[in-house]
Amino acid sequence: MPELRQNFMTKEWVVIATERAKRPEQVVVHRATKPSVSVSPNCPFCPGHESQTPPEILRLPDGDGWKARVVPNKFSALSPDGKPDRTIRRSMRSMVGFGVHDVVIETPDHSQAMALMPDARVADILRIYKSRYDQLSLDPRIEQVTIFKNHGSDAGTSLEHPHSQLIATPVISHQVRERLQEALRHYDEFGRCIFCQLIEEEMQMQERVVLQSEHFVAVELYASPSPFYTHIYPRRHMASFGDISAKEISDLGRVLRTLLAKLYFGLENPDFNFTIRTAPAECVGVRYFHWYLSVIPRLTRTAGFELGSGMFINSVIPEEAAEFLRKVKVETTVGAG
Ligand SMILES: [Zn+2]
Numbered sequence: 001m002p003e004l005r006q007n008f009m010t011k012e013w014v015v016i017a018t019e020r021a022k023r024p025e026q027v028v029v030h031r032a033t034k035p036s037v038s039v040s041p042n043c044p045f046c047p048g049h050e051s052q053t054p055p056e057i058l059r060l061p062d063g064d065g066w067k068a069r070v071v072p073n074k075f076s077a078l079s080p081d082g083k084p085d086r087t088i089r090r091s092m093r094s095m096v097g098f099g100v101h102d103v104v105i106e107t108p109d110h111s112q113a114m115a116l117m118p119d120a121r122v123a124d125i126l127r128i129y130k131s132r133y134d135q136l137s138l139d140p141r142i143e144q145v146t147i148f149k150n151h152g153s154d155a156g157t158s159l160e161h162p163h164s165q166l167i168a169t170p171v172i173s174h175q176v177r178e179r180l181q182e183a184l185r186h187y188d189e190f191g192r193c194i195f196c197q198l199i200e201e202e203m204q205m206q207e208r209v210v211l212q213s214e215h216f217v218a219v220e221l222y223a224s225p226s227p228f229y230t231h232i233y234p235r236r237h238m239a240s241f242g243d244i245s246a247k248e249i250s251d252l253g254r255v256l257r258t259l260l261a262k263l264y265f266g267l268e269n270p271d272f273n274f275t276i277r278t279a280p281a282e283c284v285g286v287r288y289f290h291w292y293l294s295v296i297p298r299l300t301r302t303a304g305f306e307l308g309s310g311m312f313i314n315s316v317i318p319e320e321a322a323e324f325l326r327k328v329k330v331e332t333t334v335g336a337g
């Protein structure tokens with residue numbers, strides 16, 4: 001029988017379509033492989049083309065060159081100048097499009113997927129996120145900082161060179177607010193962080209756990225809206241990504257890299273997004289919210305039912321997805337890169 005499952009946190013319903021269930025490997029999107037080049041002549045993010053980006057905000061040096069750079073987005077969605085004043089005219093509300101839009105160029109190598117980087121390099125990138133996150137969170141004009149990566153055209157990226165982005169906005173989105181409120185409601189009712197409870201249960205059951213380390217656990221969502229939707233949770237309670245310790249960030253580098261490599265080898269380098277879902281600056285230290293990282297492979301498209309109902313149909317059973325990923329063998333990389 002097909003099954004409807006409800007997300008513990010968002011309360012969203014998902015149809016797990018067992019009748020049309022696919023084996024995990026059946027969702028692979030086969031793509032023509034592109035030739036792998038380490039420098040591309042027209043790429044603004046490749047070494048030697050530094051003058052094509054706006055002035056650098058941050059650089060991780062590597063001799064005369066660099067391991068990673070942060071630059072403002074040349075085609076920024078928002079402007080870093082100005083004050084986010086609000087205008088409310090009857091039912092029309094607006095504000096000045098203030099915000100900060102950073103691009104993190106993750107590597108000088110044009111074709112190096114994050115899944116294939118050494119763990120330590122992924123940890124370097126996470127450290128860059130944290131440093132920008134901490135800086136931007138201090139700006140009183142900024143309410144929310146969203147860190148994300150788009151890999152592949154189905155994930156919305158036009159530039160091939162490995163990069164991720166950080167957008168700071170002067171408002172908290174409705175989605176984030178709802179999540180905070182749902183978590184607060186749970187905390188008030190049961191006296192516990194909803195995520196700490198979920199992590200404890202998932203680790204006891206082990207049915208949807210893909211991998212776990214000293215500080216993190218990667219889990220397929222029970223009510224997964226799409227195939228291989230994976231959350232990486234810190235095992236220690238922390239409301240904000242800014243609370244992560246130096247030891248934890250190294251460990252997360254290893255866990256994230258291993259998960260991405262499992263997707264890369266198991267599903268033939270699928271397009272994916274990842275994003276860090278954290279309590280905004282105004283909620284630092286709260287006991288009811290717990291940050292996590294979502295990795296969302298883009299293997300299926302949303303259609304009319306999803307748009308109309310707000311419910312999703314997923315044809316890959318999350319427990320099978322977890323089992324599939326657990327079995328994908330990935331070399332462990334250690335040390336510096
Ligand atoms: Zn490039």
Ligand SMILES: [Zn+2]
Nearest residue numbers: 193196237290
């Ligand atoms: Zn917690």
